[in-house]
Each structure stands twice: as structure tokens, then as C-alpha cells.
Amino acid sequence: MASERTDFDFTTVTTRRHMGSTKWSRFDEDVLPLWVADMDFRSPEPVIEALEARVKHGVFGYTFASDALKRTLCDWSARHYGLTLEPAWQHWLPGVVPALHIAAQALTELGDDILTLTPIYPPFLHIAENVGRHTQTAALRAPTAEDPQWRLDITALERAITPRTRMLLLCHPHNPTGHVFDSQELAELAALVERYDLWVCSDELHCDLIHDTGRAHVPLIKAEPRLAERTITLWAPSKTFNVAGLTSACAVIADDGLRKRFKRACLGLMPSDNVMGLVAAQAAFEHGEPWRQALLDVLAGNAELIDRYVAAWPGVSWAKPESTYLGWLDLREAGLGDVPQKALLDKARVGLSDGADFGWPGFVRINFGTSLETLQAALERMDTVLR
Numbered sequence: 001m002a003s004e005r006t007d008f009d010f011t012t013v014t015t016r017r018h019m020g021s022t023k024w025s026r027f028d029e030d031v032l033p034l035w036v037a038d039m040d041f042r043s044p045e046p047v048i049e050a051l052e053a054r055v056k057h058g059v060f061g062y063t064f065a066s067d068a069l070k071r072t073l074c075d076w077s078a079r080h081y082g083l084t085l086e087p088a089w090q091h092w093l094p095g096v097v098p099a100l101h102i103a104a105q106a107l108t109e110l111g112d113d114i115l116t117l118t119p120i121y122p123p124f125l126h127i128a129e130n131v132g133r134h135t136q137t138a139a140l141r142a143p144t145a146e147d148p149q150w151r152l153d154i155t156a157l158e159r160a161i162t163p164r165t166r167m168l169l170l171c172h173p174h175n176p177t178g179h180v181f182d183s184q185e186l187a188e189l190a191a192l193v194e195r196y197d198l199w200v201c202s203d204e205l206h207c208d209l210i211h212d213t214g215r216a217h218v219p220l221i222k223a224e225p226r227l228a229e230r231t232i233t234l235w236a237p238s239k240t241f242n243v244a245g246l247t248s249a250c251a252v253i254a255d256d257g258l259r260k261r262f263k264r265a266c267l268g269l270m271p272s273d274n275v276m277g278l279v280a281a282q283a284a285f286e287h288g289e290p291w292r293q294a295l296l297d298v299l300a301g302n303a304e305l306i307d308r309y310v311a312a313w314p315g316v317s318w319a320k321p322e323s324t325y326l327g328w329l330d331l332r333e334a335g336l337g338d339v340p341q342k343a344l345l346d347k348a349r350v351g352l353s354d355g356a357d358f359g360w361p362g363f364v365r366i367n368f369g370t371s372l373e374t375l376q377a378a379l380e381r382m383d384t385v386l387r
Contacts, residue, residue, distance in 0.1 A: 008294045010041055013371050023367075026351065032378040033351040037121075037175070039242045039325060039369030041295070046287035047241060047280050054279045062272040065092035065250075069282045073235070073250060076285045080208065083222040089254050091263055092281075094247040094274050096205060096234050097123050100169065103201040103232050103251075105131045106265035107258075108166040115160055115198070116169040117152070118359035119176055119328065124169050125359060136160045137359060140177065143319045150177040150319055150328075152185040158192055167199040172220060173206045176328045176358055176365040178321020180210060183223060190224035200231040205249075206324040208240040208292060211300045215322075221254060228254040232262060239324070240292060241284040242369075248277025299325050302368040302375055309379045313386040325369030328355075332362035334386060340364055348381040 017024040023036045042048070070087035077083045093099055104114055104127050114128040115136040128135040138160040141153040170189075173180045181189070193200055200220065207217035221228045236249035253259035303320060306327055310318050315333035329352075331340035341354035341364045355363025368375055 008044075008291055010295065010298045011371055011373070013373055014040055014042060016040065027345070028349075031345065031349045031351045032374060032381065034367045034370065034375070034378055035351050035353040035365070037239065037324075037326060037367060037369075038244045039367075040371060040374065041242055041298075041369065043242050043280070044284060044288040044291035046291075047243065047283045050279050050283035051276055054276065060275050063275040063278060064273055065090065065278055066282070069278060072282050072285045077219075081217055081219055081222060083219050085252060086254075089252050089259065091251045091253065091259065091266075092273055092278065093249060093251065093266060093270050094277065096203060096236055096238070096249045098270060099232075099234050099249060099251050100124070100127050100201055100203065101131060102262060102265050102269065103199070104128065104133060104167060104169075106261045107199040108133055111164065112167075113162050113165040114167045114169060115157070115165050117157070117171070117174075119355065119363065120169075120358055121171055121175045121203075122357045124171065127169065134164070136162060136165055140174075140179075143317075148319055149322070150174065150179040152181060152189060154185075154188045154192060157189075161192075161196050165196065165198065167201065168193060170200060170202045170220065172202055172204055173210065173217070173323040175203075175206060175324060176326050176353070177319060178324045178326060178328065179319070180215070180217075180322045183218070186218070186220060186223040190220075190227050193227060193230070198230070200227060201234065202231055203234045205234065205236050205239045207235070209296070209299065209325065210323040211296060211303065212322065213293070213296055221252075229258065230255070232258070237281045237284040237288075240295075241280070241288050243277070243280045243284065246274055246277035246280050248274050248281050250281075298372075299369065302370075302372065303327065305372070305375060306366065306368060306379065309383060313383075316386055325367060327366045327368060329364050329366060330362070331364060336385070338362070344382060344385060347385045348378075350378045350381050 023033050070090050074085045077085045110132045113134045113136045116124045118137045138157040141151040202220045233252040238244040317330045336343035341352050344350050353365035
């Protein structure tokens with residue numbers, strides 16, 4: 001029986017440093033790490049209970065996504081996005097980054113160009129070369145006094161397209177800026193995709209972390225149904241419910257032919273589904289909604305705290321993120337040199353992500369999916385350098 005708790009603990013500082021955590025092992029022990037995209041919160045109790053029950057069974061052989069899991073994701077999609085899915089559209093596999101590589105291999109040829117928007121989650125910048133293709137990039141439009149959010153720059157995107165461009169890798173909502181593309185941006189994008197006959201792989205992992213609880217995520221294939229026959233949508237419980245280490249994701253592909261191509265490309269390259277990842281996914285989507293709602297309040301509060309600090313730091317700015325637990329800080333005018341990430345690591349002992357890895361030097365990405373105590377301590381350390 002899943003837990004029906006409605007009280008959630010987002011304040012306790014969970015010890016992760018000696019638990020094999022990538023996040024907490026990268027830097028020296030006196031560094032507060034706010035970089036890689038996982039949170040420091042315990043996953044929802046129903047997820048933990050489901051995993052404990054599965055462990056007690058004691059046999060961990062090969063597995064597959066059950067009909068129950070597929071129905072659960074269909075229910076989640078209908079309830080949260082107003083998008084009706086068919087169970088047959090789902091292909092579960094161990095991880096989103098592998099899925100991006102598979103999509104690139106399945107739908108493009110050696111020497112083709114693959115386009116993405118920068119700044120961007122670093123793996124996006126390497127997928128093309130990893131599979132013998134070429135990376136094309138187009139910059140988002142940076143915030144201005146008139147428009148304080150990052151925006152899709154359709155002109156820059158079109159200029160980046162070459163005769164060999166075959167695919168667009170999209171991150172929606174956007175990592176690292178936290179921007180949620182609006183209906184006009186998605187309509188312009190859809191027109192461009194059709195005009196140049198591109199495939200689209202849409203990474204929508206952060207879709208359940210929109211801070212404005214009155215604003216629902218709109219999947220690309222719902223906003224622009226005309227793209228369904230050329231789009232692979234990637235979802236996972238990993239970011240929302242903090243189960244990234246269980247490596248379980250779903251490629252949602254409405255078109256039968258496209259889905260067959262993707263599945264065929266997985267053969268021999270993708271291992272069997274992660275038995276514990278699938279258990280966690282079903283428990284999260286079936287019982288994790290109260291926890292998610294509480295998490296959104298915590299993340300919104302943490303973003304407000306960062307906003308107050310940024311306002312006091314000369315030469316530092318950010319567009320307050322609309323989604324995710326990631327913030328994108330512009331430190332180009334902060335007087336910290338060419339690599340502000342290193343300056344803050346050396347002087348403040350705070351470990352952030354270097355903007356150069358996202359295609360934009362001079363920026364840093366901060367992960368505020370952590371306890372208020374840890375975030376406050378890190379911001380105070382940064383304050384001694386930036387104020």
C-alpha cells in the first residue's frame with residue numbers, strides 16, 4: 001500500500017558525500033556543490049516504499065515496461081498536459097541521453113548536421129559528433145530590459161540551417177535558462193521545422209517543474225500536432241522525483257513508422273530496462289503528485305532567495321527561471337575573469353557548472369534543488385566574492 005503522507009521534509013540536510021554521489025564527489029569536501037542536475041531531497045515515500053518492496057522480492061532479472069506503467073503515464077499526460085497518449089506510443093529505455101543518441105543515429109546519416117539552441121545542456125553539443133554527424137548551433141535571444149526572459153530567436157535558428165541539416169534537438173522547458181517556450185515561439189518553430197523538413201527530438205524532462213502552478217506544460221506535439229509525425233518526445237521521472245540514478249525514461253512517438261525506426265536503432269545498443277527504474281517510475285507517476293506540489297513551493301522559494309542576492313551583486317544578472325531547479329547566472333561583468341565558475345570555486349568554495357560547457361562562457365548554472373540551509377550557506381559564500 002502506497003503511503004498517503006501529505007507532510008514532506010525538504011529541510012533536512014541529507015548526507016550524500018560518501019554515498020557514491022557524482023554531485024558531492026566531484027569537488028573537495030569543503031566545497032558546497034550546486035552543479036549537476038539532481039536534487040538533494042529524498043524521493044517521495046511511495047517511490048521508496050515501492051523500491052523496498054521490489055528489493056524484498058530478491059530476483060532482479062530482465063524486465064520490460066508493463067501495461068500498468070504505460071497506462072499510468074497515459075493518465076499523467078491526460079491529467080497534467082491535456083494530451084491523450086496511446087500506450088503503444090511509448091518506448092521505455094534506460095536514460096534520456098542514450099535516447100538522444102539513438103534518435104540521431106536512427107534519423108540522420110553520416111555527415112549530416114544536427115541543430116540545437118544554445119546555451120544548452122552539455123550533452124546536446126556532443127551528440128552529433130559522437131555518432132559521426134556535425135553540430136549546428138543557434139543562440140537564444142538573451143533577456144533585455146523590455147523582455148526579461150530568454151526567447152527563441154527564429155531568425156538565428158534559420159540562419160544556422162544548412163542543406164545537410166536533418167534534425168533539431170530541443171529542450172522544452174529549457175535547460176539551463178529555465179525558460180518555458182510559449183505558444184508563439186512553438187508555432188514559429190513548427191513552421192520552420194516543416195519548411196526545412198526536419199526531425200525533432202524534444203527533451204521535456206523538466207516539464208513537471210514549472211514554478212507557476214497555474215501554468216501547465218504544453219508538450220510540443222500538443223501545441224503543434226502537425227509535428228507529431230516527425231517528433232520524438234522524451235519524458236522521465238528523473239528530474240521531477242529525483243530518481244536520476246535509476247536511469248529510466250520514455251520515448252513517446254505517435255507515428256508508427258518513426259517509432260519502428262527508433263526501436264530498431266535501439267537493438268543491440270540499449271540494455272534491458274532498469275527493473276528498479278520502472279518500479280520507481282510507476283510509483284512516482286501514480287502516487288507522487290502531492291510531493292511534487294510541495295516541491296514546487298520549495299523551488300519557487302529558493303528561486304526567490306537567489307533573486308534577492310542577484311539584485312545585490314554588481315555586474316550579475318539572471319532571468320528568473322520559469323521552470324526547473326536550475327538558474328543561469330550572467331557573470332560576464334562581475335569582475336571574475338574569463339572563467340567565473342573557477343573563481344567562485346577557488347574563492348567561495350561553491351561548485352557551480354561552467355557556462356562554457358553550455359556554449360556560453362562567462363555564465364554559470366546554479367542548482368537550487370537543495371535544502372534552504374545549504375542554498376543559504378552557498379549564497380553567503382558567493383556574496384563575499386560578488387558583493
